[in-house]
Amino acid sequence: MALTQMQIIQSLGEAMTWFERELQWGVKPTELPHLCGRIGELYTAMITNGQMATAVNQQGYDVVSAQGERISVKTTSKMNHASYVSFNPRTLSHVDRVIVLRVNTEEMQIEILLDDAVDVAMRMMGPEVKGKRLLPLRPLLKNSKPQREQETVNIVSYHGYTIRELESGTILIDCEGQSKSPVKPILRNLALSLNLSLVNSNGNPLNTRQLGSQVIQSVKTIIERVPLAPQPVTLSSTFPI
Template sequence: MALTQMQIIQSLGEAMAWFERERQWGVPPTELRHLCGRIGELYAALITNGQMAVSVNQKGYDVVSALGEKVSVKTTAKMDHAGHISFNPRSLSEVDRVIILRINTDDMEVETLLDASTEDALVMMGPETQGKRSIPLSRLLKRSKPQSELVTVNQVSYCGYVVRELETGTIAVFREGQPIQPTKPALREMAINLNISLVNSNGNPFNTRQLGSLIIQSVKALMESLPAPRD
């Protein structure tokens, strides 16, 4: 039976919560491939307003979009540029669209690395090797807009740090003009100084975006509460 859009949203939320819980228990993403794949298929069904394929790996596709496109979905949780995304070239003839997703384990969100027709995706793939054709992750990540080119929608300065919320929702932290990586330790330091809890009402740690947003809101509120300078 086909899932409704509401059921897809609920299932995606439950799968993401399960994934985050496993990560908090110390399980590496490499041990959560099945869960990663399920999250990717649910997310693809959501953004295409489509449905999951009737059976697993049905003729090489995972989702059927609202337009009737047969979509092959690949999902990774790798956060570096190493590795590749592989496809079976013999089943790609049954596919109309390719979507490659990444679960950002820092921000606990799903990022779209590629959403293209099969023809365009084939152009990005290397030659067939051991029955597979692959797209290097480095090639997919290079397609993303560099952080330096993203618009800053919110910015505050606090304790020598500059915290920026970018147009994508990403939180960037700078000190003396230099980006801080990873950002989480600096955000935790600021949160403690601002008396911001590091966990939500369920006792789960805030992710980078949530914590960064809370810090920006708190610093702005703090600045607004200060008396205006006298002329």
């Protein structure tokens, strides 16, 4: 059964939360390839208004966009320039579009490294070796693309910062129109100024998404408690004097 966009977004949030929990338990991100891959597929389905491939081990592609494009999705958590992603050259004929993503484990954000037609992506790949064609990440990391436009589900302003929570759970911070990165140190300082804990009930440090959500909710609570300024009374012509 096809997932709705809301279900895709919720599933993405749950997958990211589980990924973060695994990292807190000391698991290396490179040891979570299946979870990392599922995060990429859900993210791609979300930004393309598409659907996950219906068949298990679907040949060549993982997501079908709203326009019917068959998309091969590759997701990595590797941060070094010597890394690469691999493709099966025998199934690329079933693909229309290639999207390469990276899960930034420092910011817990998903970055788009490549989003292009399959023929463009193939020109960037090396020759076939042992049944695989490799796409190096070095040129992609230099030209990583900004986040696709997502709906903002929460936004507050505090101490000169504008903090936004996107539908995928990603936290963005702007200051005087300039995007700030990394956001976690800023969130930690804001949390301390709001007397918020930096650890959860188990004593583990809060991740970026958890910190951002707590800061946003705390600022919202403060705003709701601020009394409204009294409105001036205007006497009408019929008001008795």
